[in-house]
Amino acid sequence: MSNPPVSPGFVSGQELTAAQLNQAFNAKQDYPAVTMPTNDNSLAVATTAFVQSKLSSTSVVYSFNARTGAVTLTAADVTGVGGALAASTVSSFNTRNGAVVLTGSDITGAGGALAASSVSSFNTRTGAVTLTGADITGAGGALSAASVSSFNTRTGAVSLTTADVTNAGGAPLASPVFTGTPQAPTPTFTPTPDNSQKLATTAYVQGAISNIVGVSSFNARTGAVTLNTVDVTNAGGAPLNSPIFTGTPQAPTAPIGNNSTQIATTAFAASATAARGHIDGLIISMAGGVSTFSVSPGVARDSNNVDTIVLPASISKTAGSWAAGNGNGAMDTGVVATNQWYYVYVIKRTDTQQVDILVSSSLTPSMPSSYTEYRRIGTMVTDTSGNWTLVHQNGDEFIWDVRLRDASAATVGTASRTLYSLSVPPGIQVWAMSTFFFGGAGTAYYLVTSPDLTDSAPSTTMFDAAISSTQNDRFYGPTRTNTSNQVGVRASASVAGNLTIMTRGWIDRRGKDA
Numbered sequence: 001m002s003n004p005p006v007s008p009g010f011v012s013g014q015e016l017t018a019a020q021l022n023q024a025f026n027a028k029q030d031y032p033a034v035t036m037p038t039n040d041n042s043l044a045v046a047t048t049a050f051v052q053s054k055l056s057s058t059s060v061v062y063s064f065n066a067r068t069g070a071v072t073l074t075a076a077d078v079t080g081v082g083g084a085l086a087a088s089t090v091s092s093f094n095t096r097n098g099a100v101v102l103t104g105s106d107i108t109g110a111g112g113a114l115a116a117s118s119v120s121s122f123n124t125r126t127g128a129v130t131l132t133g134a135d136i137t138g139a140g141g142a143l144s145a146a147s148v149s150s151f152n153t154r155t156g157a158v159s160l161t162t163a164d165v166t167n168a169g170g171a172p173l174a175s176p177v178f179t180g181t182p183q184a185p186t187p188t189f190t191p192t193p194d195n196s197q198k199l200a201t202t203a204y205v206q207g208a209i210s211n212i213v214g215v216s217s218f219n220a221r222t223g224a225v226t227l228n229t230v231d232v233t234n235a236g237g238a239p240l241n242s243p244i245f246t247g248t249p250q251a252p253t254a255p256i257g258n259n260s261t262q263i264a265t266t267a268f269a270a271s272a273t274a275a276r277g278h279i280d281g282l283i284i285s286m287a288g289g290v291s292t293f294s295v296s297p298g299v300a301r302d303s304n305n306v307d308t309i310v311l312p313a314s315i316s317k318t319a320g321s322w323a324a325g326n327g328n329g330a331m332d333t334g335v336v337a338t339n340q341w342y343y344v345y346v347i348k349r350t351d352t353q354q355v356d357i358l359v360s361s362s363l364t365p366s367m368p369s370s371y372t373e374y375r376r377i378g379t380m381v382t383d384t385s386g387n388w389t390l391v392h393q394n395g396d397e398f399i400w401d402v403r404l405r406d407a408s409a410a411t412v413g414t415a416s417r418t419l420y421s422l423s424v425p426p427g428i429q430v431w432a433m434s435t436f437f438f439g440g441a442g443t444a445y446y447l448v449t450s451p452d453l454t455d456s457a458p459s460t461t462m463f464d465a466a467i468s469s470t471q472n473d474r475f476y477g478p479t480r481t482n483t484s485n486q487v488g489v490r491a492s493a494s495v496a497g498n499l500t501i502m503t504r505g506w507i508d509r510r511g512k513d514a
Helices: 018-027 048-056 075-080 104-109 133-138 162-167 202-210 229-234 266-273
Strands: 279-281 293-295 298-301 308-311 315-321 329-331 341-348 355-360 373-381 391-394 397-410 418-421 431-438 444-449 465-467 473-475 486-491 499-507
Touching (some): 298 373, 308 355, 308 373, 373 391, 397 418, 431 444, 431 465, 431 486, 444 473, 465 473
Parallel strands (some): 315 329, 329 355
Antiparallel strands (some): 279 298, 293 315, 298 308, 341 355, 391 397, 397 499, 418 486, 431 473, 431 499, 444 465, 444 486
16 A cells, blocks of 8 residues: 555645546545634635534524525415314414424424425524414415404403393393294103293193093083072082071171171170270289289270270280280389389280280380380289288289388378388388277377378268277278378377388279279
8 A cells, every 4th residue: 555645735724636536536645634713704725524513503494394595484384284274264273272382393293394405594584483474474385363342342251241142133031022932842741741941832731721620510500500599508608688697607806896786796885885994804913022923814995095905815924025916014114113112004915915914113104115005903012032021902003912011100180191101012002901000098089091182180070080098990901092002090189109100002994094
């Protein structure tokens, strides 16, 4: 083997002659040369290193869809990778939405091959080119679905409303008002009729009617039957003309003062015939030392003598706040106090005829809602524990279970009567059933009078009791009190500490004289 030719000894910047080039090519040898900078633009030899460096520093498209040079996107490029032309709308591209950029993956994923050589430009652009909408439409392609600028003149995040539906000729779900000839599926009526909220079509109604079994006869009669009086009476009814009722027929009670052909009930008769201020029954009873009491059945004219109040059965009440009915409270307001007098009322609702019992510390009670009529039927008093003190009632007479001492060793005045408070109800005038005991050393005459009467001086010819040094005396009453539960006592002569008063009870007319 002969030795390789000696290198021509090329130097940087040296221009080669034709003879030197021929010598190098004919020798088929690799002659080293200096690698020029990548920005060199002369006739200097470009080494392979220069070329590779220059290529790596330059961003160019080598090829597009196997084409090089000045490539223009065509419809075939779009449809070749599964794209759609302008005639249809692309909703997504390779599962991507929005402004999608075609990538090498899209091409190879669709079975395409990237070009081996570079594309010098894309749609006249070079460098890192991004596919735009103009590229697609310019090549006859279609963009993805365009956005809605407004909906029924509204913009932004629009929600469909019932008005949108009805304005477009639709019907709402709630209370639709159909026009024209609306239709619906016909429910079944056999073997059993449908009984639901489904729409009943005319076909359903006609079918249901055809299945109805009619009346074959009425009271053994057929044809066009007319109801007659015999039909009514045979069925237990009453004719309009001269009916003969049995059992306990009832009717509305006419108001007092009615003077017409309206039926008069027993309640109307009782009210119409009741005397002014009438009261019967309605007896108050209690065990004593407890907070409950009861009232017996009875009847009474109301406080205005306009209506009659009937309590049909005994009722029990407590000292709690008022509530209608047996066993419930009776107080109109507040709570029961100790050692306090209270008035008992029978009350009535005229709209329902309901009758109940009410207790109040006032002669004008606070009436429960809808109750408009009342009548005082008696009086009660509490003890030191707030329970009812035992009193025995018989009609208008009220007797203490234990007599009460209202005065002891009292000296009676002579110039005018002395007023003594008795254990009887205040606020009203009653007849006090009290015993007045007179004694002591001396002679005197005594008058026991109502404060309503003239204050007269007792004498040998006008007195209720008389005493001497050897004789005591007493007066049993009854005596009418004033509204402060007082009576008056006057002596003809002063006898020190000689009066004792014991009260047995009282007589209360309970409004009979009002």
